[in-house]
Amino acid sequence: METEHRDFFPCDNSYARLPQRFYAKLPPVRVAAPRLVRLNEDLARQLGLDPAALSTNDGVAALSGNCVPQRCEPLAMAYAGHQFGMFVPQLGDGRAILLGEVIDRDGVRRDIQLKGSGRTPFSRGGDGRAALGPVLREYIVSEAMAALGVPTTRSLAAVTTGETVARVRPLPGAVLTRVASSHVRVGTFQFFAARGDVEATRCLADYVIARHYPEAAGAENPYLALLGLVCGRQAELIAKWMLIGLIHGVMNTDNVSIAGETIDYGPCAFMDAYHPETVFSSIDHGGRYAYGNQPRVAQWNLARLAEALLPLIAEDKATAIESAKEALTIFAPRFDAAYVDGIRRKLGLLRPEPEDISLANDLLKRMAANGADFTLTFRGLCETASGVSAHETARLQFADPSVFDEWAARWRERLAREATEPAERRAVMRSANPAFIPRNHLVEEAIDAAQDKGNFAPFETLLTVLAKPYEDFPEFARYAAAPRPDQVVHQTFCGT
Numbered sequence: 424m425e426t427e428h429r430d431f432f433p434c435d436n437s438y439a440r441l442p443q444r445f446y447a448k449l450p451p452v453r454v455a456a457p458r459l460v461r462l463n464e465d466l467a468r469q470l471g472l473d474p475a476a477l478s479t480n481d482g483v484a485a486l487s488g489n490c491v492p493q494r495c496e497p498l499a500m501a502y503a504g505h506q507f508g509m510f511v512p513q514l515g516d517g518r519a520i521l522l523g524e525v526i527d528r529d530g531v532r533r534d535i536q537l538k539g540s541g542r543t544p545f546s547r548g549g550d551g552r553a554a555l556g557p558v559l560r561e562y563i564v565s566e567a568m569a570a571l572g573v574p575t576t577r578s579l580a581a582v583t584t585g586e587t588v589a590r591v592r593p594l595p596g597a598v599l600t601r602v603a604s605s606h607v608r609v610g611t612f613q614f615f616a617a618r619g620d621v622e623a624t625r626c627l628a629d630y631v632i633a634r635h636y637p638e639a640a641g642a643e644n645p646y647l648a649l650l651g652l653v654c655g656r657q658a659e660l661i662a663k664w665m666l667i668g669l670i671h672g673v674m675n676t677d678n679v680s681i682a683g684e685t686i687d688y689g690p691c692a693f694m695d696a697y698h699p700e701t702v703f704s705s706i707d708h709g710g711r712y713a714y715g716n717q718p719r720v721a722q723w724n725l726a727r728l729a730e731a732l733l734p735l736i737a738e739d740k741a742t743a744i745e746s747a748k749e750a751l752t753i754f755a756p757r758f759d760a761a762y763v764d765g766i767r768r769k770l771g772l773l774r775p776e777p778e779d780i781s782l783a784n785d786l787l788k789r790m791a792a793n794g795a796d797f798t799l800t801f802r803g804l805c806e807t808a809s810g811v812s813a814h815e816t817a818r819l820q821f822a823d824p825s826v827f828d829e830w831a832a833r834w835r836e837r838l839a840r841e842a843t844e845p846a847e848r849r850a851v852m853r854s855a856n857p858a859f860i861p862r863n864h865l866v867e868e869a870i871d872a873a874q875d876k877g878n879f880a881p882f883e884t885l886l887t888v889l890a891k892p893y894e895d896f897p898e899f900a901r902y903a904a905a906p907r908p909d910q911v912v913h914q915t916f917c918g919t
Contacts, residue, residue, distance in 0.1 A: 431477060431485045431492040434523025439496040441630060444623060445800040446498040451488025451520045452541025452551065454596070457583025459483045460879060461562065462888075463579050466602065470527045470535075470579070477580070487582045487598050488520065488540040495522040495535075498764065499543035504610030504677025505619055505727055507711055514610060514677050515545025519551060521606060532634060534606050535579070538599040545739045554589045556870045557917070558597040559882055561688040565601075567861045567889040568685055573663045576603040576905050595874060604684055606632055609728045610677030616731035625735055635682050639782045642862065644746070646735035651750040654725050656683030658754045661721045662761035666769065667857065668694040668797040670714045672704035676724050690915035693860045695905050697790040697797040703863070703915040722754050768855040769801050770834065771848040774841045782837060786830050793827075795820035800854040805849055857892035858903050861885070863912035867904060 438446065443913050459482075464474040464583070476482050484490045491497055499516035506514075520540045525559035537559075539553025558581050568575040584596035607627070615623040628646055632639045642648035660683050664671065671678070679684040690704035699715030707713075712720060729747035737743035766783045767775060790800055795817075803817030822825045869881040888902045896902075906912070 429476070429481055429485075429492060430494060431482055431493055432472065432490070432523060432525055434494045434496070434525060436496040436498075436521070436523035436531075436633070437455070437532070437630075438500070438521065438524070438534075440627060441496055442623065444501070444620075445627070446500050446521075447515075447544045448496070448498045449520070449543060450491050450497050453489045453539055454487050454586055454598070455583035457483050457487030457489060457598075458487070458584055458585065460559075460581040460597070462882070463566070465667055466577055466579055468528075470525050470533060470602065472525070479759060483582060486537075486600050487578045487584065489539050491522070494688075497522050500611065501545065501614050502610040502676050502677055502739035503614040504608070505613075505724070506675045506677070506708070507709075510613075510617070513545070513614065514547075515614075516606075517546040517549050518543070518551040519601075524782075531604065534601075534603045536601045536603065536606060538598065538601055539584075540598055541706075548917040550588060551681060552584075552586075553598065554588050554590055554594040555583060555597040555874050556594065558599040558688070559870050559873055560691075560866055561599055561601070562687045563689055563866055563882070563889065564624050565574050565609065565685070565863050566886060567892065568669075570890050570892050571667055571857060571860075573667065573669075573685060574660055574683055576601050578602070595903055603686065604682040605631075605635060606686075607681045608677050608686075609679040609681065609724055609731075610675075611681070612728055612827065613676060616640045616734075621734045623733060625897070628732065628735055631681050644736065646732050647746050647750055650725075650732055650736070650747060651753050653683070653728065654751060654753045655679060655757045657721050657759070658757035659683070659761045660685065661718050662758050662765060665714075665762060665782065666719060666765040666855070667860065668697070668714070668734075670701060671717065672695065672707065672712055673917065674717065674720045674724065676727050679721075679724050679728075691918035692912070692915045693864050694797045695862065695911065696794045697787065699787075699791065703912070705914045705916050718758055722751065725751060725754060734823055768802065768851055771838060771843075771852045772841070772884055772891045773843050773848060773851060776837070776840070779837075782830075782834065786834075787824045789821070789830055793823055795827075798857060798860050799903070799905060802858050802903075805852040805856055824825055844891070854893055858895055859888050859892045859899075861889055862902070863908065863915065864906040864910040867912055 450515055467474045485492045497520045500514045503512050504514050519538045522535045524534055527533050542551035562581050565578050579600040579602050582598045586596045587593040588596045636652045639645045639648035648694040670692050678687040692703035694701050701714045702710045734744040736746050763780050767779055768838050772779050800817045800820045818824045818827045869885050872878040872881045888899045
């Protein structure tokens with residue numbers, strides 16, 4: 424029976440008012456038996472939506488794609504992208520439908536998108552569906568990122584479809600309702616630039632400026648200003664990734680949000696033992712997107728955006744290139760400033776000194792050589808106000824604790840030069856060093872329970888813990904612990 428097309432999402436789809444070559448208009452593909460797994464009620468309220476209405480059968484029909492609510496204008500967006508350095512001129516939303524946009528309680532325009540909503544003209548032979556595991560992974564990690572204070576897309580709902588999808592083995596299908604400030608990507612600009620469609624590139628740039636970077640509109644060269652602003656926002660985002668040990672896994676240009684949010688949680692993972700060469704993604708064979716490479720890759724991706732914008736920056740190509748190169752130089756100092764400020768906070772260094780980054784880098788080198796857990800080491804440093812014995816948690820992360828002791832002696836000397844109250848330092852450090860991250864073995868545990876046994880309790884518990892990552896919950900101590908050797912996850916998968 425067709426469900427009532429109620430006004431669940433008071434949408435105003437500004438993207439649908441762009442030229443038709445920007446997208447393909449089509450509805451989601453219906454599913455057999457949708458069932459609500461989880462609704463993010465707090466996010467729903469922030470978006471001005473009614474959680475009770477979304478939890479009804481009609482609401483679940485809207486969240487699964489079985490009905491298109493009033494005022495929505497569903498479409499699949501066109502984009503291109505460099506994937507592992509190789510340019511693909513047409514990608515696009517192959518399994519996602521943008522329903523529309525809502526204005527949240529802060530007056531911010533937010534996209535509402537369904538992932539796993541069926542084939543589109545951009546599916547390239549795929550089935551357009553999503554398995555339950557990747558949907559739960561994105562829900563867990565994106566909401567954890569939001570709680571950690573990192574700009575990110577959000578998860579509004581997860582719905583099972585009552586159907587199976589064929590992957591390595593048959594798996595239960597699901598649909599994720601994703602919320603984003605925008606789904607425009609670097610690859611969206613590349614799509615039109617590769618076709619020599621300067622008019623569309625200009626139209627897209629004007630749209631992005633109006634929606635995300637209005638301060639660029641009044642600049643002498645708005646498109647050059649746009650490039651600089653995107654570079655600055657990306658620099659600060661990548662610094663936040665590095666400070667919490669996130670490895671995105673697929674930093675392709677089609678996965679770089681123009682709005683500066685973390686987007687597309689495929690084989691993403693958080694480090695356990697620190698090492699800059701850590702890679703989890705099963706498809707990243709050469710380590711292109713390893714943890715330590717992320718700032719460099721981000722700069723490379725932004726250079727691809729600069730190339731797409733060249734015809735808008737100046738009529739003379741040589742002039743445009745020189746101007747774009749200058750704009751790209753914004754990234755490194757902005758990244759360095761954000762990272763250094765963050766690492767100082769993690770170490771409790773509240774009165775900056777020139778050698779602070781050297782002290783931090785020395786700790787990281789010692790951690791890498793000793794297999795020290797990234798999160799536990801830094802969280803263990805937070806109790807500096809309690810005396811030397813309180814350093815034991817961090818110290819025990821090192822295969823050779825004396826290596827930590829040597830570093831800690833210099834660190835304590837550095838701390839002693841500050842007239843900072845211990846309670847203040849401790850509070851700052853605890854707000855910069857989470858106790859809880861979505862550790863890979865816990866994410867896999869939650870996925871396996873849901874996928875293989877229909878048990879969503881581990882998923883719910885994990886979300887509860889990750890919602891307050893900077894607090895201590897003794898009853899959830901195992902969620903803060905490093906994995907045992909038999910629990911270590913060595914590879915993560917896109918799940919597409």
